Amino acid sequence: MIKQRPLGLTIVAYAGYVLLFLFFILPILTILSLSLKTPAEIFSPATIRNLIPENPTLxxxxxxxxxxxxxxxxxxxxxxxxxxxxxxxxxxxxxxxxxxxxxxxxxxxxxxxxxxxxxxxxxxxxxxxxxxxxxxxxxxxxxxxxxxxxxxxxxxxxxxxxxxxxxxxxxxxxxxxxxxxxxxxxxxxxxxxxxxxxxxxxxxxxxxxxxxxxxxxxxxxxxxxxxxxxxxxxxxxxxxxxxxxxxxxxxxxxxxxxxxxxxxxxxxxxxxxxxxxxxxx
The missing domain is CATH 1.10.3720.10 (MetI-like)
Structure with missing residues (x-):
């Protein structure tokens, strides 16, 4: 019989996975955001909210x-x-x-x-x-x-x-x-x-x-x-x-x-x- 992992360890493991994912994906999302912004938006404060361009452009x-x-x-x-x-x-x-x-x-x-x-x-x-x-x-x-x-x-x-x-x-x-x-x-x-x-x-x-x-x-x-x-x-x-x-x-x-x-x-x-x-x- 396979021993089930304790719920606490499972939560900690998945929390670690999420943090690791964010660590690698946030720089890419930041670059993507900058690539869609106008020059006026580039120097806006670096916050999660400003990650989404107000007027995205190609x-x-x-x-x-x-x-x-x-x-x-x-x-x-x-x-x-x-x-x-x-x-x-x-x-x-x-x-x-x-x-x-x-x-x-x-x-x-x-x-x-x-x-x-x-x-x-x-x-x-x-x-x-x-x-x-x-x-x-x-x-x-x-x-x-x-x-x-x-x-x-x-x-x-x-x-x-x-x-x-x-x-x-x-x-x-x-x-x-x-x-x-x-x-x-x-x-x-x-x-x-x-x-x-x-x-x-x-x-x-x-x-x-x-x-x-x-x-x-x-x-x-x-x-x-x-x-x-x-x-x-x-x-x-x-x-x-x-x-x-x-x-x-x-x-x-x-x-x-x-x-x-x-x-x-x-x-x-x-x-x-x-x-x-x-x-x-």
Missing amino acids: DNYKTVMVNVRMNVYILNSAKLVISTVLGVLIISSLSSYALSRFHFRKKNLMILIILMFQMISPIVIGIPLYWYYSRLHLLDTYFGLAIAYIAIQLPFATFLLKGVFDGIPVEMDEAAKIDGCSRLMTLIKVILPVSLPGIASAIIFLSINAWSQFVLPFFLLNKDQMYPVSVGILLSQGTFKDISTHYVAAASMIGLLPAVILVLFLQKFILKALLSGAVKG
Whole structure:
């Protein structure tokens, strides 16, 4: 018989969920509110009541689409996200499978080192990376930026996919080996198809991290036509002569839309990964 949680703990848990939800949703609602306000409403006191614009308008969005190269910035970000996700998944699937299935000396130490690299902030490596890239002639190139993106996100993806592969019975590998599959073919034909929910979760995290990355493209790119949406929105403030807060807010909401669409598209895979642990018994 399943022991029922006390009512008091249930109330506290749901109260915590509500506070956590408000913590993340209020900044987005604030930006949405600013994007719909007129210049006269922008500097009104920041209260819950003023969160709803008195005279909501879409003119800010029209102005942004005309004066800011949002289509170029979004396309640049999409290129970086696709190249990053593909590169990370290819490399991390191999390394994760090796860490999950093979037994070798210093394995736990290697996993610890991978986790340590995950804690390195792009701000720390920004200036040294600029120095190296300037000598390798990789500045202002998507190839160089994509390499940096992939290197930063590899530790997280490796650790995530290792947990997914650990949940898959080893007997599946043994059955594939009996059928004549090599280790690589076992990974491609057996393990990866079963791991699709976990891979979808990895795609979500990798895409959002790559889409919102600001420090590296700000350091490594100097051409306006190559900026991703995160840097483009910041530098677009100089496009407007007057107050630009409402325009930047509108540009931010436009830049946020592709990430929201991606999450909505892949949310069913995330739910499956959370409920079944990426593999059904």
